[in-house]
Each structure stands twice: as C-alpha cells, then as structure tokens.
Amino acid sequence: MQSKKVVLLNRPVGALKETDMGVFDETLAPLEPGEVLLEIEHLSVDAFIRTTFDEGAFHGTAGLGQAVMALGTARVVDSRFDGLNQGDAIFGPVGAQTHAKLPGAMLQKLDESALPARCSLGVLGLATGMTAYAGMAKVAQIKQGDTVVVSAAAGAVGSCACQVAKNLGARVIGIAGGSAKADYLLNEIGCDAAVDYKADDLAGQLSAAAPDGIDVFFDNVGGEILDIVLLQINERARVVICGAVSQYERTGDVRGPSNYLKIPEKNASMLGFTVMRFAEDYAEIQAAITEWVLAGKLNLPEQIEEGIEQFPKALTMLFSGGHMGKLMVAP
C-alpha cells in the first residue's frame, strides 16, 4: 500500500513556514498481528502540533523526517486486530498522512449513528468541543448572567466556547481578527458582541461591549490581548488559560502578562487547564455536547482543505488567521 506523509524537515525559527514541512511517498509494510491498515478521512489541524516542532515540547517532540503528529478519523481497510473490522470508522493519533499502519489498541472505534465520524475532531473533539466545554463548564463554572469574553473566538475551540457559555446563561463577547470574523461571531455563533483586535483601540471596543466589566475571560491567545482584558476584569473574575497561540512561535521567550496584579487587586483567579485533566468526565461531556448539537444549540462550522499537500499550508493558517470554525484536511 502506498501512502503520502507530511514530514518535518527542519525546526522552525520564529513564524512557521510551509517549507518547514514536506510531503513524501512511502510504501507501507504488510500488517503484523494486532495492527490495522487505515485510509485517513479527516485530519485535525491543531495549534498543539506547532509546539511539537520544538525540543522539549509538552506533547512530545516531533522527530525530523518523521510523519507530523496529528489526530484524525479513518476507515479500516484491513485488520489483524480483534475488535476492528474492514469498514469501521476510528479516531486516533493517525499522523499527517493519507494511509497508516497502526496498532489497533491505540485507536477508538467510532459510533456514527448520531453524528458523522469527523465530528470527533470538531464539535465532539477532545482538543476542540470537549476542551471548550471543560473550560467553560468545569473550570470557569459559568453562572447565569456572567459577562464572558473569549479570545480567538472565531477559531475551533473559541466558536464552541462562545456557544457553551451562551447555553450556560452568559452574555458573550468574542474577540477575533478582522470584520469578517466579527460578522461570523455575531451572525453564525450567536455572540452578543464581537471585538476586532486588528482594528484600533481594543481596550475601548471591549469597554463599550462590556460596560459593567468582565466576569470570565476564556483565553486562547495570551500576550497583549490578555494584558488588555486583565485591566477590565470584575471583582472575583475567573481568568481561564486555555492556550496562548500568540506565544507558540516564541520558543524560549514566552511573555507572561504584565498586568497580573489585577488578579489580587480584584480577588480574581487565573486558572490553567488541559482537557486531559477531565478524563473521568469525558462520557458526561460528550453526552452534553451531543444533546446540544442534536437540539440545534451548538453548531461548529467546518473548513475542510482537500489533499494531504494542503496540510502544511493549513497548519500555518492557524497562526495567520486564515480560517473560521474547525480547520481540517481531507487527505
């Protein structure tokens, strides 16, 4: 079986470039006992993949010349693993490639009866919808009437986080780059207000959108945006650090917030989390999300790039802001 895989060619310095990766042909060896052969259907384009390109990364460091790490859904083409059969849909760490030969034990069989398989990368995805739900419901503990601000709000986690907060009774303000994304937040995601951080006066736009201050900040970006929001938090605000995409290309020079003294002054808290902390709650979280999706209360738009050759460009898009909703590649 022939496969095409995306390989890391060199460790990026500063901004990620498409040319830091290449696409190469590979001939897969015959299956060993316990393995399955997969045709990959959708690959999740996630910000954490960029962090694996650096030495000492939290999610493990990608080796030069190896397939780039990626979560995906796939169809079983052939199986020597009990419990997975030809035609089954799976989710797992399949890697950025068209086909893969993997131990069946590391894959999760998907039930496609309620939602399509690719939803396990998006609205039901561990690194997307489940992260948004865990961050809002379990870490921020949103209460009816909270004023919530979300950064990178037009992205995958952000689009879900805004809707989760709305469903829990909050007033939601999304921050994103550009007027098209602001329109998307108001018209497709249902935010109460949208703020364009690429336009002038982010602080002024925020105080106009949240005249009574901010109770919860769900931050995906860090850096300057975090500092500006900190100046407008309310007494006992909860600042939830989901990620810091503005810092992922600053290897060894990550900048923390300079306005952090607002945390003690406002008796506020700043809490970080990884979705893995909520492993015991995954079934409950998936059930809650599925119920909202089927009731039309949670919708994650998808942007799907066709062809494995598009994967390097798609990954750079996460940092240049070229997509809305969940970005995937269909190899």
Ligand SMILES: NC(=O)c1ccc[n+]([C@@H]2O[C@H](COP(=O)([O-])OP(=O)(O)OC[C@H]3O[C@@H](n4cnc5c(N)ncnc54)[C@H](OP(=O)(O)O)[C@@H]3O)[C@@H](O)[C@H]2O)c1
């Ligand atoms: N805690 C967890 O367990 C967990 C799990 C998964 C993901 N995450 C985090 O969630 C965040 C979102 O991830 P995602 O996969 O859903 O990506 P995404 O939001 O779909 O894409 C990233 C977005 O970030 C914005 N952005 C990029 N660079 C920026 C900058 N310098 N300043 C301001 N905005 C910038 C871009 O939107 P604009 O056009 O608006 O700039 C871009 O669309 C990331 O920080 C990720 O690490 C955390």
